[in-house]
Amino acid sequence: MPYCINSSVLEIFRIGPGPSSSHTIAPMRAAREFVRRCASLPQAVLDRAVRVSVDLYGSLALTGKGHGTDKAVAAGLLGAEPETCDTDWLHALLPPGGGYDIPLGGRQVRLEAESIALRRREANPYRYANAMKFRLLDADGETVFEDVAYSTGGGAVEYENPRDADSREPGEAAYRYRDWATFLRLVDKYGLPPAEIAMENEKAVTGRAAEEIRAREKAILDAMEESVARGLATIGRLPGPLRLERRAEHVLRLAGTTMADCGFLARLDAYALAAAEENAAGNRVVTAPTGGASGLFAGVVHFLREDRKVPLETLQDGLLVAGVIGTIAKTNASISGAEVGCQGEVGVASCMAAAMMAFADGLSPELVGVAAEIAMEHHLGLTCDPVDGYVQIPCIERNAVGACTACNAAMLARLSTPGKQKVTLDEAFAAMLETGRGMNAKFRETALGGLAACALCD
Ligand code: SF4
Known part of the structure; x- marks a missing residue:
């Protein structure tokens, strides 16, 4: 058999906020993971970082506003998890002109509401329809760290640069099937x-x-x-x-x-x-x-x-x-x-x-x-x-x-x-x-x- 399905079948059932798992659950998970990855950056890199910015492409940009993708991203950057996050708190995020201090590696970086950009008119430069580019910026607006994640449906997230920690499956399927x-x-x-x-x-x-x-x-x-x-x-x-x-x-x-x-x-x-x-x-x-x-x-x-x-x-x-x-x-x-x-x-x-x-x-x-x-x-x-x-x-x-x-x-x-x-x-x-x-x-x-x-x- 050339390949077999080797993932948890219960992952198709993710608990989290609506209205679209691609637009809420996955972006929240990806944003939270970005903060986790940033925390392990060298201290010299972290010391330069003052702001975080997020660019959303594909349908995340085209229908992201109606789906609350910007709020889901902010919630994830603030450490929320889809399954346990308070939905009233989530819905109240990002009031006009609002911003947040994101704890990161022992310091704080700033997230402004306008730093979550819906790239509606730009061609998506990435390999998947729903792409998210997360960046840490210094005081001059220069990127000090960048990560790209994809929302691949049903709340699942894939990364442009997967790390070892992304492969959480500890074992091989006991019974091999592909269809x-x-x-x-x-x-x-x-x-x-x-x-x-x-x-x-x-x-x-x-x-x-x-x-x-x-x-x-x-x-x-x-x-x-x-x-x-x-x-x-x-x-x-x-x-x-x-x-x-x-x-x-x-x-x-x-x-x-x-x-x-x-x-x-x-x-x-x-x-x-x-x-x-x-x-x-x-x-x-x-x-x-x-x-x-x-x-x-x-x-x-x-x-x-x-x-x-x-x-x-x-x-x-x-x-x-x-x-x-x-x-x-x-x-x-x-x-x-x-x-x-x-x-x-x-x-x-x-x-x-x-x-x-x-x-x-x-x-x-x-x-x-x-x-x-x-x-x-x-x-x-x-x-x-x-x-x-x-x-x-x-x-x-x-x-x-x-x-x-x-x-x-x-x-x-x-x-x-x-x-x-x-x-x-x-x-x-x-x-x-x-x-x-x-x-x-x-x-x-x-x-x-x-x-x-x-x-x-x-
Ligand atoms: S696939 Fe499109 S039309 Fe169907 S439920 Fe989702 S948003 Fe609605």
Whole structure:
């Protein structure tokens, strides 16, 4: 096998502030890491440093303001972590004319609000769509240290100059697979349930014990539940110029009345809307695989837990299996709207959620993959065109529609005959990548085309 997937599948589920993991979680992590790297610079370099500046490129620049990327960068420079940072504090950062003293190697350097520059009109000189250039400057504005990081989707960060400390994976996967077909072959060969293979690999690549991994799974599921519960309990307008009203509470209230014939779908809609609205508000959510698509999987989890009474242990196992599928999509295609459009975000979220539903329904590993493939197939070509650059229209409703598609895909998989499918999940991911590469850049998270450019939204 030329390569194998050797990363934690639970990393596809990152807890952190919305509204876009590429624009909030990753920049916060990269900024915090920049400060950590600076702290180990020679004292003579540190002594010259008086200011920090950050240049944002690609969709980080084009839609960074609406996504709160500047605040996320400031928070990271101030030492905040996505999972634990106080979102009210985060939202209040960078008032006009504001600035901060950043503790660095025993001294302070200054961050002014205008030092975080959104390079909207400049060509991105770097190798990846979403680039961040961090610089330490001296009193004359000369660069004394520079580092470049990339936001590669779902809150993940890669560095132009990786250091040893970036490779935190202490081990090799116990079971080697590179796509869904090779994963299914392992299931057959060793006669193990998919969740057990995923758990053994998770232990091997992270170096964590099974109990720690179980605890992490529960924390992820609980954070998803909390985002749904908060969303259902909150009414009013979302932040931003669109002045969009939250709808989750209203939809849930009507779900059992006027929607009696398909009330369960309306409930699922409400759950996904609730978490997606929390994401749009910049509150704490769980990427699955991204922040913009976080409402979809969280809504499905809440539906399975509350409406279907699926036991926690089954959901924990399902999380691992969905994580395998999301990680295959990320590795072999993309989960970044800036790279492949919304098919990589809501499309992959629906695919993962369909797998979760099929798993919770007790379908065979093969049919779990069929459910995922059906959901992925019917999101191919989906563009990313957030109106005004805010993760609200079409994103919030798209989470609800994607959750219902996942439910339908799981049902169609249940009604399928194993071995009769013409398109495999791996082929659907390959088609997604090819489609994304062929997509005009204006449909890839730049807010320059599609719904983002429609007359209604002027
Ligand atoms: S359209 Fe899709 S990919 Fe784009 S910001 Fe919205 S949810 Fe994310």
